[in-house]
Amino acid sequence: MIEVDGLRKQYGDLVAVDGVGFSAGEGKIFGLLGPNGAGKSTTISCMSGLLTPTDGRVRIMGHDIVHEPRAAKQQLGVVPQELALYEDLSARDNLTYWAAAYGLSGTGLRDRVDSVLEYVGLLDRASDPPKAYSGGMKRRLNFACGVVHEPKVLLLDEPTAGVDPQSRARLLDLVRAQAAKGTSVLYTTHYMEEAQELCDSLAIIDHGKLIAMGTLAELRAMVGERDLVRVVGHFDPERIRPALAELPDSEVLTADQDSVMLAVKGAALQLPAVLQALAAAGGHLRETTFTEPSLETLFMKLTGRELRE
Amino acid sequence: MIRRRQIFTVAEFEFLSIVRTKGYVFSTLGLPAMLLLYGLFAGWLGESLKSQIEGGAKVFGVVDRAGVVDLRQDQQGTLLDLPAEVRGAIESSGVGVEAFGPVAYFTDTVFRGFDDLDEAKAALLSEEVVAFAVVPDDFVAAGAIDVYSIDGFSLPRRTARENMAKMLQEQFLQQVPAEVRDRIRDPVSTTREWVVDAAGVVSPDDVAARILRFGVPGAFILVFLISLLTTTGYLVQGTATEKENRVVEVLLSATAPEEILAGKLVGLGAAGLLQVLVWFSMVIAAAVLAAGVAMAAGVALPVKALVVGAVFFLAAYFFYGAIMLGCASFGSSQLEVQKLAGFWTILAAVPMMFLPVIMNAPHGTVARVLSLVPFTAPLAVLGRVALDPEGMAWWDLSLSLAALTLSTWLALRFGARLFRIGLLAMGSRPKLREIWRQARLAK
Numbered sequence A: 001m002i003e004v005d006g007l008r009k010q011y012g013d014l015v016a017v018d019g020v021g022f023s024a025g026e027g028k029i030f031g032l033l034g035p036n037g038a039g040k041s042t043t044i045s046c047m048s049g050l051l052t053p054t055d056g057r058v059r060i061m062g063h064d065i066v067h068e069p070r071a072a073k074q075q076l077g078v079v080p081q082e083l084a085l086y087e088d089l090s091a092r093d094n095l096t097y098w099a100a101a102y103g104l105s106g107t108g109l110r111d112r113v114d115s116v117l118e119y120v121g122l123l124d125r126a127s128d129p130p131k132a133y134s135g136g137m138k139r140r141l142n143f144a145c146g147v148v149h150e151p152k153v154l155l156l157d158e159p160t161a162g163v164d165p166q167s168r169a170r171l172l173d174l175v176r177a178q179a180a181k182g183t184s185v186l187y188t189t190h191y192m193e194e195a196q197e198l199c200d201s202l203a204i205i206d207h208g209k210l211i212a213m214g215t216l217a218e219l220r221a222m223v224g225e226r227d228l229v230r231v232v233g234h235f236d237p238e239r240i241r242p243a244l245a246e247l248p249d250s251e252v253l254t255a256d257q258d259s260v261m262l263a264v265k266g267a268a269l270q271l272p273a274v275l276q277a278l279a280a281a282g283g284h285l286r287e288t289t290f291t292e293p294s295l296e297t298l299f300m301k302l303t304g305r306e307l308r309e
Numbered sequence B: 001m002i003r004r005r006q007i008f009t010v011a012e013f014e015f016l017s018i019v020r021t022k023g024y025v026f027s028t029l030g031l032p033a034m035l036l037l038y039g040l041f042a043g044w045l046g047e048s049l050k051s052q053i054e055g056g057a058k059v060f061g062v063v064d065r066a067g068v069v070d071l072r073q074d075q076q077g078t079l080l081d082l083p084a085e086v087r088g089a090i091e092s093s094g095v096g097v098e099a100f101g102p103v104a105y106f107t108d109t110v111f112r113g114f115d116d117l118d119e120a121k122a123a124l125l126s127e128e129v130v131a132f133a134v135v136p137d138d139f140v141a142a143g144a145i146d147v148y149s150i151d152g153f154s155l156p157r158r159t160a161r162e163n164m165a166k167m168l169q170e171q172f173l174q175q176v177p178a179e180v181r182d183r184i185r186d187p188v189s190t191t192r193e194w195v196v197d198a199a200g201v202v203s204p205d206d207v208a209a210r211i212l213r214f215g216v217p218g219a220f221i222l223v224f225l226i227s228l229l230t231t232t233g234y235l236v237q238g239t240a241t242e243k244e245n246r247v248v249e250v251l252l253s254a255t256a257p258e259e260i261l262a263g264k265l266v267g268l269g270a271a272g273l274l275q276v277l278v279w280f281s282m283v284i285a286a287a288v289l290a291a292g293v294a295m296a297a298g299v300a301l302p303v304k305a306l307v308v309g310a311v312f313f314l315a316a317y318f319f320y321g322a323i324m325l326g327c328a329s330f331g332s333s334q335l336e337v338q339k340l341a342g343f344w345t346i347l348a349a350v351p352m353m354f355l356p357v358i359m360n361a362p363h364g365t366v367a368r369v370l371s372l373v374p375f376t377a378p379l380a381v382l383g384r385v386a387l388d389p390e391g392m393a394w395w396d397l398s399l400s401l402a403a404l405t406l407s408t409w410l411a412l413r414f415g416a417r418l419f420r421i422g423l424l425a426m427g428s429r430p431k432l433r434e435i436w437r438q439a440r441l442a443k
């Protein structure tokens, strides 16, 4: 059980996290989707007790992270965005240290370390140090370190950053398996595909604020039935906006000199009209794409920017 | 509340990871072994060099224009001033005059006279002589000679030149009465030292004993300082690792900063202590051989100093260690960490400057004050106890220890706060004011 309420973190004048609140029950995966610098890692650091929140509260299995840090942390597993491994120690030694730090000992510790190594598929490479691992293997070991003590709550900060599709699929399976065991998972990412594929409910964060939250279906509904149309070329934004405004069931999300972005209902049918209007307004078109309603569209609609710039 | 289990886990980990490094094994076992090997090698080298030098005498030519040297035949070390009966006794014993170093003053050089420059030059080119000197007309007034050789840097030529000076000196000495020759060669050959105490009683000053009495505490303090520096060095080295690989971020979700700090202090301290013990036992093994000599000179084994040293070492280690770790935790790279801790390393060595003062007056005001200041107390107290084991009263000792213990406790608390802030201050280094504010807020 994760409960976050009115969380706020300030670095000097910069408000990195601004009134974030959400919750995730047992066995649920909550996704936090946002671009670079949105405040995802800061949120996780506040939740894991690494940072003291400026305001708001975080409860892990009912324990306040600030006031009962020990009880809360005992239930908590963290997989940081940056690899946190002793590069020169074997994978087994790395895991053994974390397990011991979380209070395991003796044969219980050894068994647990072996089973986690098997779980992430690294048992046959257990004696090798991470510096001899591939990027995907390091990520899996990093993940293993976060779950070695079987936490009830798991905080994952972009655990798939920079890995190949194969390792990514494997990591996502591991996350699902954790949730299936009843663990509450917070999963941050800036890949909307991952969020769509994995999460029971999710929130979109930008500039420290949650700008949308709900289940995938709820969020899709917010976008409406509209597709996302993107046209690249050379435009005069001043002339384009009024020209496009006359089109039915469409909304200009962004318009600048090089590209125009619209939310359009039934784009397949409307596309000719859109292109015509653009050309009539003096635009030079080079490339057009349109996509079905997605979190990407929602993010664009809410912020006027692309998720990955 | 600090959990002992967590401290032990961290300590065990830190201990094992440092002890297993090649650098540690090398400096613990390899260093003394290397020193031993080096000693053996140097000894062998010295012997072989000596035999080489003594192997063959080098011939050195002399063109004497000033007429100060009598070189009608080759000259090679003489027993100029030995009384005839001594000289006779030596020669009849078959040892050979060369065995008497100071007297046979240039046995490795043969001086050979030449009539003119060309003749000497020819001898040089045909390698009959390694070099030759021209003693000009005005030598007695000016004291300058000209030396000619093929290779300006040859060692035999250098010693030959020194011997040349000695030979000239001996030649001139022939002109003064025999009784004063020795005084000109070596004006003060021995000094007998006496001490006069407050009551006016004069007693001989035993130089050997004095050297041992000051030397032992000096060496003791040096070893203490080196041990302190290596041990705290491991501490600092171990902090950068976590900051660089960002493991702290995870470690802190399982363990409190105070527990990490304590674990590191204990684990790395144990590693440093182990190293010091290995070194010490090697030194003691070597000293056992020399012990007889020391006992004979009236030097008691500094048992009290050893005990006091051990206690103060631990306190000093925790005192400096906590402060250094606290500061080092603000660095985000090996280099930065070293810089942040370097200041304290220097501070730890500063008391060495006061050593002469303490040696002069082990229980004077300066020594007493230094014994109460936590930064200087360990070395000061150790110096005092080592110098004068009975002179430092128990209450005096206890007072120092109490002051140091209190400071260590404060340092641990302060260090832990700094450590907590430092570890959490990822990336950007916080401003001093911010650190101060947080240090006061941290519970």
Ligand SMILES: Nc1ncnc2c1ncn2[C@@H]1O[C@H](COP(=O)(O)OP(=O)(O)OP(=O)(O)O)[C@@H](O)[C@H]1O
Pocket (backbone or CB within 6 Å): A011, A014, A016, A034, A035, A036, A037, A038, A039, A040, A041, A042, A043, A081, A190, B426, B427, B428
């Ligand atoms: N230690 C710090 N001091 C000052 N500002 C910080 C610090 N850490 C993060 N920030 C700022 O806080 C904001 C949020 O950063 P955060 O790391 O939480 O973003 P993120 O969502 O995790 O981004 P990314 O996807 O790149 O990991 C950024 O503007 C960042 O510059």
Ligand SMILES: [Mg+2]
Pocket (backbone or CB within 6 Å): A040, A041, A042, A081, A157
């Ligand atoms: Mg991040």
